[in-house]
Amino acid sequence: MDKKRMRDRCPNCGDLLINPSGPQSSPYLFVGEFPGMEEIRQGNTFVGITGSILNRELARIGLQLSACRSINLWQHAKNDCDLEFHINKLTQEIRKHKYVLLMGSDVTQVLLGKNVMDISGMKVKIALFPKIVFYASPNPAILLHAPIGEFRLALQRFKKEIK
Ligand SMILES: [Zn+2]
Numbered sequence: 001m002d003k004k005r006m007r008d009r010c011p012n013c014g015d016l017l018i019n020p021s022g023p024q025s026s027p028y029l030f031v032g033e034f035p036g037m038e039e040i041r042q043g044n045t046f047v048g049i050t051g052s053i054l055n056r057e058l059a060r061i062g063l064q065l066s067a068c069r070s071i072n073l074w075q076h077a078k079n080d081c082d083l084e085f086h087i088n089k090l091t092q093e094i095r096k097h098k099y100v101l102l103m104g105s106d107v108t109q110v111l112l113g114k115n116v117m118d119i120s121g122m123k124v125k126i127a128l129f130p131k132i133v134f135y136a137s138p139n140p141a142i143l144l145h146a147p148i149g150e151f152r153l154a155l156q157r158f159k160k161e162i163k
Pocket residue numbers: 010011012013014015076081082
Protein backbone atom coordinates (compact mmCIF):
# COMPACT_ATOMS: atom_id res chain seq x y z
CA MET A 1 0.00 0.00 0.00
CA ASP A 2 1.22 3.52 -0.69
CA LYS A 3 1.90 5.02 2.69
CA LYS A 4 1.84 8.57 1.40
CA ARG A 5 -1.68 8.22 0.06
CA MET A 6 -2.90 7.27 3.51
CA ARG A 7 -1.58 10.42 5.14
CA ASP A 8 -4.03 13.01 6.39
CA ARG A 9 -4.11 16.47 4.93
CA CYS A 10 -4.58 19.71 6.82
CA PRO A 11 -8.24 20.76 6.53
CA ASN A 12 -7.16 24.41 6.25
CA CYS A 13 -4.36 24.45 3.71
CA GLY A 14 -4.19 20.91 2.31
CA ASP A 15 -0.58 20.23 3.31
CA LEU A 16 0.30 16.69 4.39
CA LEU A 17 0.12 16.39 8.16
CA ILE A 18 2.90 14.97 10.28
CA ASN A 19 1.11 13.19 13.08
CA PRO A 20 2.50 12.70 16.59
CA SER A 21 4.89 9.74 16.98
CA GLY A 22 5.41 7.28 19.80
CA PRO A 23 3.01 5.64 22.23
CA GLN A 24 0.05 7.73 23.32
CA SER A 25 0.29 6.07 26.74
CA SER A 26 3.75 7.49 27.45
CA PRO A 27 3.79 9.96 30.36
CA TYR A 28 6.32 12.05 28.41
CA LEU A 29 5.60 14.39 25.56
CA PHE A 30 8.34 16.19 23.63
CA VAL A 31 7.14 19.18 21.66
CA GLY A 32 9.17 20.61 18.79
CA GLU A 33 8.45 23.63 16.63
CA PHE A 34 7.86 22.43 13.07
CA PRO A 35 8.87 19.40 10.98
CA GLY A 36 12.02 19.44 8.89
CA MET A 37 12.40 18.06 5.36
CA GLU A 38 12.92 14.48 6.45
CA GLU A 39 9.94 14.60 8.78
CA ILE A 40 7.75 15.92 5.98
CA ARG A 41 9.01 13.22 3.60
CA GLN A 42 8.38 10.37 6.04
CA GLY A 43 5.34 11.80 7.81
CA ASN A 44 6.81 11.21 11.27
CA THR A 45 8.16 13.59 13.90
CA PHE A 46 11.88 13.76 14.77
CA VAL A 47 13.19 11.38 12.12
CA GLY A 48 15.72 13.89 10.71
CA ILE A 49 18.88 15.48 12.11
CA THR A 50 17.10 17.16 15.01
CA GLY A 51 15.59 13.79 15.90
CA SER A 52 18.97 12.12 16.01
CA ILE A 53 20.27 14.85 18.32
CA LEU A 54 17.22 14.52 20.53
CA ASN A 55 17.54 10.73 20.57
CA ARG A 56 21.19 10.93 21.58
CA GLU A 57 20.51 13.49 24.32
CA LEU A 58 17.53 11.58 25.71
CA ALA A 59 19.68 8.46 25.95
CA ARG A 60 21.93 10.43 28.32
CA ILE A 61 19.01 10.74 30.75
CA GLY A 62 17.87 7.16 30.24
CA LEU A 63 14.94 7.77 27.89
CA GLN A 64 14.33 6.40 24.43
CA LEU A 65 12.67 8.74 21.98
CA SER A 66 10.72 5.86 20.39
CA ALA A 67 9.18 5.07 23.79
CA CYS A 68 8.04 8.69 24.28
CA ARG A 69 5.38 10.68 22.48
CA SER A 70 6.47 13.56 20.28
CA ILE A 71 4.71 16.26 18.31
CA ASN A 72 5.42 19.66 16.78
CA LEU A 73 3.64 22.95 17.29
CA TRP A 74 3.22 23.06 13.50
CA GLN A 75 1.96 19.72 12.23
CA HIS A 76 3.19 20.52 8.73
CA ALA A 77 5.74 22.95 7.30
CA LYS A 78 5.34 26.46 8.72
CA ASN A 79 3.17 28.43 6.29
CA ASP A 80 0.28 30.91 6.45
CA CYS A 81 -2.11 28.23 7.75
CA ASP A 82 -4.30 29.01 10.77
CA LEU A 83 -2.01 28.62 13.80
CA GLU A 84 -5.04 28.13 16.08
CA PHE A 85 -5.78 24.83 14.31
CA HIS A 86 -2.30 23.60 15.16
CA ILE A 87 -2.45 24.87 18.74
CA ASN A 88 -5.74 23.01 19.24
CA LYS A 89 -4.25 19.75 18.02
CA LEU A 90 -1.25 20.29 20.26
CA THR A 91 -3.32 21.01 23.38
CA GLN A 92 -5.45 17.89 22.77
CA GLU A 93 -2.23 15.92 22.73
CA ILE A 94 -0.80 17.63 25.81
CA ARG A 95 -3.82 16.58 27.89
CA LYS A 96 -2.87 12.90 27.46
CA HIS A 97 0.53 13.25 29.12
CA LYS A 98 2.03 14.06 32.49
CA TYR A 99 5.40 15.63 31.71
CA VAL A 100 5.85 17.92 28.75
CA LEU A 101 9.09 19.37 27.41
CA LEU A 102 8.58 22.37 25.12
CA MET A 103 11.63 22.63 22.88
CA GLY A 104 12.04 26.00 21.27
CA SER A 105 11.09 29.67 21.37
CA ASP A 106 7.86 29.65 19.32
CA VAL A 107 6.21 26.81 21.21
CA THR A 108 7.24 28.26 24.58
CA GLN A 109 5.88 31.66 23.58
CA VAL A 110 2.60 30.22 22.29
CA LEU A 111 1.87 27.97 25.28
CA LEU A 112 3.51 29.79 28.19
CA GLY A 113 3.70 33.35 26.89
CA LYS A 114 7.35 33.43 27.88
CA ASN A 115 10.78 33.72 26.31
CA VAL A 116 12.34 30.25 26.28
CA MET A 117 15.74 31.43 27.52
CA ASP A 118 14.10 33.08 30.56
CA ILE A 119 12.66 29.75 31.74
CA SER A 120 14.84 27.08 30.13
CA GLY A 121 15.30 24.20 32.59
CA MET A 122 12.65 25.48 35.02
CA LYS A 123 9.47 23.74 36.08
CA VAL A 124 6.41 25.64 34.84
CA LYS A 125 2.74 25.14 35.67
CA ILE A 126 -0.11 26.35 33.47
CA ALA A 127 -3.56 27.07 34.90
CA LEU A 128 -5.15 25.45 31.83
CA PHE A 129 -3.38 22.13 32.58
CA PRO A 130 -3.08 22.00 36.38
CA LYS A 131 -1.92 18.37 36.56
CA ILE A 132 0.78 18.60 33.91
CA VAL A 133 4.38 19.55 34.58
CA PHE A 134 6.00 21.65 31.86
CA TYR A 135 9.65 22.28 31.21
CA ALA A 136 11.11 24.38 28.42
CA SER A 137 14.39 24.08 26.57
CA PRO A 138 15.98 25.48 23.44
CA ASN A 139 15.14 23.65 20.22
CA PRO A 140 17.65 20.77 19.94
CA ALA A 141 18.23 21.86 16.33
CA ILE A 142 20.27 24.82 17.65
CA LEU A 143 22.82 22.29 18.84
CA LEU A 144 23.92 21.98 15.23
CA HIS A 145 25.36 25.49 15.56
CA ALA A 146 25.65 26.28 19.26
CA PRO A 147 27.02 24.80 22.48
CA ILE A 148 24.97 22.00 23.91
CA GLY A 149 25.00 23.19 27.53
CA GLU A 150 21.62 24.89 27.83
CA PHE A 151 19.71 22.00 26.27
CA ARG A 152 21.50 19.41 28.45
CA LEU A 153 20.88 21.43 31.58
CA ALA A 154 17.15 21.58 30.81
CA LEU A 155 17.10 17.83 30.16
CA GLN A 156 18.94 17.10 33.41
CA ARG A 157 16.32 19.03 35.37
CA PHE A 158 13.53 17.30 33.46
CA LYS A 159 15.12 13.98 34.43
CA LYS A 160 15.18 14.92 38.14
CA GLU A 161 11.49 15.72 37.87
CA ILE A 162 10.40 12.45 36.30
CA LYS A 163 12.42 9.90 38.30
ZN1 LIG B 1 -2.53 23.79 7.24
